[in-house]
Amino acid sequence: MQISRYSAPEFDPYGDNRQTETDDGWRAPVASGPLSASLSLPGSKSLTNRELVLAALADGPSTLRAPLWSRDSELMVEGLRALGVGFERMPGAGGFGDDLRVTPADELFGSTTIDCGLAGTVMRFLPAVAALALGPTTFDGDASAYRRPMRGVIEGLRGIGVDLDDDGRWALPFTVHGTGRVEGGELTIDASASSQFVSGLLLSAPRFERGLDLTHSGERLPSLPHIEMTIDTLARRGVEVEQPSVGRWRVAPGPIAARDVDIEPDLSNAAPFLVAALVAGGSVTISGWPGETTQVGAQLADLLPRFGARVERAGDRLTVHAAEPTASGGRGIRGVELDLSEAGELVPNLVALAAFADEPSTITGIGHIRHHETDRLAALAAELNGLGGRVAELEDGLRIEPAPLHGGEWRAYEDHRMATTGAIVGLAVDGVVVDDIGSTSKTLPQFTELWERMLG
Numbered sequence: 001m002q003i004s005r006y007s008a009p010e011f012d013p014y015g016d017n018r019q020t021e022t023d024d025g026w027r028a029p030v031a032s033g034p035l036s037a038s039l040s041l042p043g044s045k046s047l048t049n050r051e052l053v054l055a056a057l058a059d060g061p062s063t064l065r066a067p068l069w070s071r072d073s074e075l076m077v078e079g080l081r082a083l084g085v086g087f088e089r090m091p092g093a094g095g096f097g098d099d100l101r102v103t104p105a106d107e108l109f110g111s112t113t114i115d116c117g118l119a120g121t122v123m124r125f126l127p128a129v130a131a132l133a134l135g136p137t138t139f140d141g142d143a144s145a146y147r148r149p150m151r152g153v154i155e156g157l158r159g160i161g162v163d164l165d166d167d168g169r170w171a172l173p174f175t176v177h178g179t180g181r182v183e184g185g186e187l188t189i190d191a192s193a194s195s196q197f198v199s200g201l202l203l204s205a206p207r208f209e210r211g212l213d214l215t216h217s218g219e220r221l222p223s224l225p226h227i228e229m230t231i232d233t234l235a236r237r238g239v240e241v242e243q244p245s246v247g248r249w250r251v252a253p254g255p256i257a258a259r260d261v262d263i264e265p266d267l268s269n270a271a272p273f274l275v276a277a278l279v280a281g282g283s284v285t286i287s288g289w290p291g292e293t294t295q296v297g298a299q300l301a302d303l304l305p306r307f308g309a310r311v312e313r314a315g316d317r318l319t320v321h322a323a324e325p326t327a328s329g330g331r332g333i334r335g336v337e338l339d340l341s342e343a344g345e346l347v348p349n350l351v352a353l354a355a356f357a358d359e360p361s362t363i364t365g366i367g368h369i370r371h372h373e374t375d376r377l378a379a380l381a382a383e384l385n386g387l388g389g390r391v392a393e394l395e396d397g398l399r400i401e402p403a404p405l406h407g408g409e410w411r412a413y414e415d416h417r418m419a420t421t422g423a424i425v426g427l428a429v430d431g432v433v434v435d436d437i438g439s440t441s442k443t444l445p446q447f448t449e450l451w452e453r454m455l456g
């Protein structure tokens with residue numbers, strides 16, 4: 001089988017963001033009036049990285065059309081390529097870069113090191129693939145990735161017969177000693193820290209000798225829509241995943257079908273733009289919004305009206321209009337009581353919105369986002385309070401009270417969603433300087449360019 005070496009000479013991990021960032025940070029532009037913007041967005045991180053893994057394990061070549069090109073998807077491609085998978089860029093019809101042809105390896109080979117960066121999907125999805133490879137694969141990543149929970153992956157793989165060396169750390173870096181085969185079978189893990197523990201095992205499970213009968217044992221299971229997405233992407237490739245009860249999944253051993261697939265735009269990355277309509281006034285339209293999707297970002301269409309927005313659908317266009325202004329000319333953003341356990345990745349941007357509400361908000365069910373790219377509860381409270389906000393950390397959430405904000409430094413903590421949250425605050429508060437807007441390259445290298453286009 002011809003394996004074409006993946007190369008990305010034109011890939012710039014900082015995208016357009018680098019052009020606008022100076023050593024002093026990125027001064028977030030203030031909106032000079034109501035918005036009237038229409039934008040399309042690059043591909044979904046969660047769909048791209050699932051389809052990359054499934055295409056790599058499939059029974060023939062697959063093409064991903066309009067995939068995401070960003071640091072997280074680049075790391076996934078590089079990790080799979082290190083195991084022997086072939087990648088070829090093909091001219092794409094979409095506006096955000098090439099399509100990608102993926103050719104599975106005849107045999108996967110370890111004896112390599114995979115850089116996970118700060119990508120949860122890479123560090124949680126690829127160890128099971130490496131277990132199917134012959135030879136040792138070491139997983140490493142950014143220094144801050146060492147803090148991200150990995151126990152469900154490490155304990156899970158050991159539980160189905162994989163030899164894994166983590167020096168007792170339950171964290172990166174660690175080495176998977178792949179033998180080219182995984183026994184599979186019955187397994188119980190605690191996935192309360194991350195749904196990605198479940199998704200990572202399910203994605204490779206059809207290639208295990210006995211498939212997988214996986215039970216989640218913990219108190220809560222965050223980000224359920226992401227597990228549904230995993231099941232859906234498997235089903236579209238001919239793999240059936242049974243759910244005999246809540247928190248249990250059964251995957252039969254068998255082939256994963258090769259398939260060409262269109263990647264939907266990233267609806268979670270639509271959040272900062274849609275939220276902007278409420279903060280700056282006016283409206284923002286995102287085109288290419290799928291009619292049906294497993295992406296959790298689709299919940300924005302129901303969540304934003306809770307804050308007072310009016311949401312309109314016309315074909316594949318979703319428009320968010322600002323709330324009705326108050327009699328005194330305020331933004332009219334309402335306070336909310338929300339459990340966002342399903343939609344943790346939307347929290348930072350929605351907290352910025354809550355900071356501009358006329359009433360207090362409480363967002364709960366999100367203790368697990370302390371283990372995302374950074375401790376997002378602590379980071380959101382620290383950055384908003386640093387600008388005069390009144391945000392209190394709860395054990396599993398945040399309480400946000402109205403307070404006038406002033407300009408100042410906004411730290412991103414290497415977290416793309418903290419960076420976009422700073423940009424939202426800066427729309428309405430002069431002098432907000434995001435220290436590391438380049439962190440948006442994790443999933444949206446074009447962020448600053450799109451943000452400026454939105455502002456007109």
Ligand SMILES: O=C(O)C1=C[C@@H](OP(=O)(O)O)[C@@H](O)[C@H](O)C1
Pocket residue numbers: 045046047120121193194195196199222223226344345368
């Ligand atoms: O599987 C996925 O693609 C994701 C699952 C979620 O992770 P957690 O369950 O760790 O929150 C989500 O927050 C993350 O952005 C992407």
Ligand SMILES: C=C(OP(=O)(O)O)C(=O)O
Pocket residue numbers: 118119120121344345372373417443
């Ligand atoms: C939590 C996130 O990322 P990751 O896939 O690295 O977990 C996120 O994108 O909000």
